[in-house]
Amino acid sequence: MASADLSALTGEHVVLEPLGLEHISALMLAVTDGKLWELWYTSVPNPDEVAAYVEKALRQQQAGSAIPFAVRCRQSGDIVGATRICNIEPENRRMEIGYTWYASRAQRTGINTETKLLLLGHCFETLNAIAVEFRTHWHNQASRQAIARLGARQDGVLRNHKILADGTIRDTVVFSILDREWPVVKQDLCFRLRRHASPG
Numbered sequence: 001m002a003s004a005d006l007s008a009l010t011g012e013h014v015v016l017e018p019l020g021l022e023h024i025s026a027l028m029l030a031v032t033d034g035k036l037w038e039l040w041y042t043s044v045p046n047p048d049e050v051a052a053y054v055e056k057a058l059r060q061q062q063a064g065s066a067i068p069f070a071v072r073c074r075q076s077g078d079i080v081g082a083t084r085i086c087n088i089e090p091e092n093r094r095m096e097i098g099y100t101w102y103a104s105r106a107q108r109t110g111i112n113t114e115t116k117l118l119l120l121g122h123c124f125e126t127l128n129a130i131a132v133e134f135r136t137h138w139h140n141q142a143s144r145q146a147i148a149r150l151g152a153r154q155d156g157v158l159r160n161h162k163i164l165a166d167g168t169i170r171d172t173v174v175f176s177i178l179d180r181e182w183p184v185v186k187q188d189l190c191f192r193l194r195r196h197a198s199p200g
Helices: 021-031 047-062 110-126 141-149 179-194
Strands: 014-018 067-073 079-089 094-102 131-137 153-163 169-178
Touching: 014 110, 021 047, 021 067, 021 079, 047 067, 047 079, 067 110, 079 110, 094 110, 110 131, 110 179, 131 141, 141 169, 169 179
Parallel strands: 094 131
Antiparallel strands: 014 067, 067 079, 079 094, 131 169, 153 169
């Protein structure tokens, strides 16, 4: 597997910038657009937790298990969310795309489509992955549908997988895209992206 690349990933509508402490204030502002942390089945930080959230991501990066990004909308210039390549297993050439959230104004636009296109391209074409996973809460129906629309297939459900901060127990739905599936998934994402005249 190729070594982790900490360069920005640039598309037509978004720039995925390597996450740093300098992004904290912008992320604190982005997360208030829609009060995303109030969705109990997500792991989106509230504004007071953003600094710790970023610091944890950077520790994972230092350990070699994650590549975290801030998502910048090229049209507005604003930071509108965050995402991460995580749970990197170089020996198995597997990894996960997760910790993805966007300000409300960036949702249902071309931003997520291009973000996933850039991340998946980096995983398969630069890091030489043979499989990329997506994981979400059983009750997060919107996330499950969005992952399926990417072309990922459901592998199964990890029941009683995690004990969350509020004490509830999460059943985790696992999806994946394989390297042999990537060319068709890429073609579909490019097609869908062209249909978004404006990403917001």
